[in-house]
Amino acid sequence: MRAAVRRFRVRMGVLAALTAVRVAATLTTPVMLARAIDAAQAQENLGAATTALAVTLGVAILADAGEDVLGAYCGSHLTAWLRHRMLGRVLALGPQGRRRFPTGDVLSRLTESASGPAAFPVLLLAAAAAIASTAGAVIALALIDWWLAAAFAASVPPLVLALRVFVVQATEPFARYQISQAAIATRLLDARQGIRTIQASGTADAEARRILAPLPELREAGRETWEVQGRVSRRLALLAPLTQVVVVAVAGVRLATGDVTTGQLVASASYAAMAVASASLFDTFVQLLNCQVGAGRIEEVLAAVPAVRPPARPRPVPDGPGRLRLRRVTVRAGGRAVLDGLDLDVPPGAAVAVVGASGAGKSLLVATIGRLLDPDDGHVELDGVPVTALPLPRLRHAVAYAFERPAPLGATVHDTIAYARPDATRAEVRRAARAAAADDFVRALPEGYDTPLARAPFSGGELQRLGLARAALADARIVVLDDATSSLDTATELKVTEALRRVLAGRTSLVVARRPATAARADLVAWLDAGRIRALAPHAELWPDPGYRAVFDARPAADGAAAPEPAAGA
Structure with a gap:
């Protein structure tokens, strides 16, 4: 007062x-x-x-x-x-x-x-x-x-x-x-x-x-x-x-x-x-x-203090291809260390699937990259510079996220896809929507891309595709898909993944994967176990390991049927 x-x-x-x-x-x-x-x-x-x-x-x-x-x-x-x-x-x-x-x-x-x-x-x-x-x-x-x-x-x-x-x-x-x-x-x-x-x-x-x-x-x-x-x-x-x-x-x-x-x-x-x-x-x-x-x-x-604070002396975002390094990263939650001294090197331009049992900390791991949360110990580097030293707005432009339940933000469908890039043209928005297999159902709406969100009830899978389109449109060197395809059927996921691979070519991407087929389409798999990276290798090399296969055992049906095929074709 x-x-x-x-x-x-x-x-x-x-x-x-x-x-x-x-x-x-x-x-x-x-x-x-x-x-x-x-x-x-x-x-x-x-x-x-x-x-x-x-x-x-x-x-x-x-x-x-x-x-x-x-x-x-x-x-x-x-x-x-x-x-x-x-x-x-x-x-x-x-x-x-x-x-x-x-x-x-x-x-x-x-x-x-x-x-x-x-x-x-x-x-x-x-x-x-x-x-x-x-x-x-x-x-x-x-x-x-x-x-x-x-x-x-x-x-x-x-x-x-x-x-x-x-x-x-x-x-x-x-x-x-x-x-x-x-x-x-x-x-x-x-x-x-x-x-x-x-x-x-x-x-x-x-x-x-x-x-x-x-x-x-x-x-x-x-x-x-x-x-x-x-x-x-x-x-x-x-x-x-x-x-x-x-x-x-x-x-x-x-x-x-x-x-x-x-x-x-x-x-x-x-x-x-x-x-x-x-x-x-x-x-x-x-x-x-x-x-x-x-x-x-x-x-x-x-008076509440944000968990993530801007750097006292910000450094410019370096030019680089999108190399990520996580060193001794520890994140505690509920009185235990979910991530415990984790080390991970992500090569620039690589597509990496993050795999682990439920509760292993996959979402926590990818959240530290864009500073959605800061680790209790250790640090994350983007092209050789700690992310904690980068201005938050610039870092958030360099790292784009798509989530399991994307929020429909904005006034229209166009706005929600272009949320991180409000200056994007309609052609750019449509191109991103096509990459996420969203263009067909958007154009079927009463006013197409100009349909108000309040008059466009979307299913869970359609919302996820809009979230993927938003991530594809973002001008980011690193794209993180945090369980962003879980509501898609296997055929749609394959179609979306192949389209996104072309759109995201040259960018580093991390995908929280719950299906063997998703992991198989990545260049590398980061196998998260007991708070650390147990292995970083292609899916085909990891599949013979019973412990690795056990990560997917809780998902029979389509996932179980698809498991041997990616291993053989990878």
């Missing part, structure tokens, strides 16, 4: 000036009113007095209107600024950030939590204005008659104590309320993504109960907050008018003794009302507390 005030300090300065003018005009109004009343009684200078009163009221009204307009303007810009900062950090955290901040939790922070702090500058000035108005009113009462100020001062300690009790008792329930909201949103989004499984399992009622499980905690936190707020409101509702009555009563007594005039009595009543209006600070405190809780939830995301 301090950063927000600094960022918008010019607008905050103007807003503070308008607030100061409004407070000054408001404090001056009772004085002008008293003079007008006394002038009317004395029948002297009535025109000048009423003119001064009108000008003072006009200044107060204009300043108040300016505050409202500029306050709303600052609030909207602050909300946008907070949401942009948070979105940038969520994206910078990468896939690892999803474990700490689930989708529903991020959505809750972006909407409700980010909107609260936006009111902070305006509320802060409103609180300062209320305190200044109260202080000015008390001073004015003292100038009229010190007995009036003493009567008001006697009521201040109970008011301050009531506000303090609220802040202490309501902070924790406020936070629990927002956390419970985020938990419900997260579970709802999870259920939305798994709607087919829920329907197929007939577990809709059980899932509804799971989604709403945090509801009792939400209700309890809300009840505690309202109880605290209700207790304090009742006390303030009693203390505020009682204080005003006491001040006016004292003023009436002083009028009877001739120590104050009629106009001063009216001014005293106005200043008393103005002074006890400080009780309205309670509502401001409620909103400031909401700002504090929301800002705390935003700060949790902004």
Whole structure:
């Protein structure tokens, strides 16, 4: 919130000036009113007095209107600024950030939590204005008659104590309320993504109960907050008018003794009302507390450190054919070393299949190449330079990925293929789509490549082919296919692989392979076992090894039938 005030300090300065003018005009109004009343009684200078009163009221009204307009303007810009900062950090955290901040939790922070702090500058000035108005009113009462100020001062300690009790008792329930909201949103989004499984399992009622499980905690936190707020409101509702009555009563007594005039009595009543209006600070405190809780939830995301950081002293991406070297690479997950001191040399321009049992760390291995994650130990080199020394945007252009479940990003089908190269022409996009065997089903869509993604429901295999087309279009020296053909049938995979081989000729490629036929079409196979590369050799040389064949034994059917053929034909 301090950063927000600094960022918008010019607008905050103007807003503070308008607030100061409004407070000054408001404090001056009772004085002008008293003079007008006394002038009317004395029948002297009535025109000048009423003119001064009108000008003072006009200044107060204009300043108040300016505050409202500029306050709303600052609030909207602050909300946008907070949401942009948070979105940038969520994206910078990468896939690892999803474990700490689930989708529903991020959505809750972006909407409700980010909107609260936006009111902070305006509320802060409103609180300062209320305190200044109260202080000015008390001073004015003292100038009229010190007995009036003493009567008001006697009521201040109970008011301050009531506000303090609220802040202490309501902070924790406020936070629990927002956390419970985020938990419900997260579970709802999870259920939305798994709607087919829920329907197929007939577990809709059980899932509804799971989604709403945090509801009792939400209700309890809300009840505690309202109880605290209700207790304090009742006390303030009693203390505020009682204080005003006491001040006016004292003023009436002083009028009877001739120590104050009629106009001063009216001014005293106005200043008393103005002074006890400080009780309205309670509502401001409620909103400031909401700002504090929301800002705390935003700060949790902004303070999170990305697992992959830009290099302090970036080096230019070297020219080279795409040679990869992994040295003593160790990646730990779940308390164990999935990759344990792994060494691997990938020749430039070679197609390498990464093979291993389920859970062997194949995806972790290929993720270290483009710095989707950094190894706990060891390093990865691209053409002789550690990838950690390269600027992240340049590295991500040098290494292209296609995943098992590619995300359909962009507005149209053309956009999703050209996602990494938005300047690509339609001819280039179609050429990449043909290489991935996607051109036929794309052209069959209602608007072809211009079909909005929302109106183009794709199967898993079609999405994978779009992901492959995206990778083929990327101007990258290294292409990584992380299980990117698992949803394709054997015939389609063969067709796509042969087309991609021509498109990717001269580029280094790594393919996470689960089928013997896929491994057989690669130049080399990197056999991953027990966290290390057990062998780097052609598929035909590895196939006689029973341990190597066992990697594919869990996949009978087409894979088992195809196994001997690649070995013989390799």
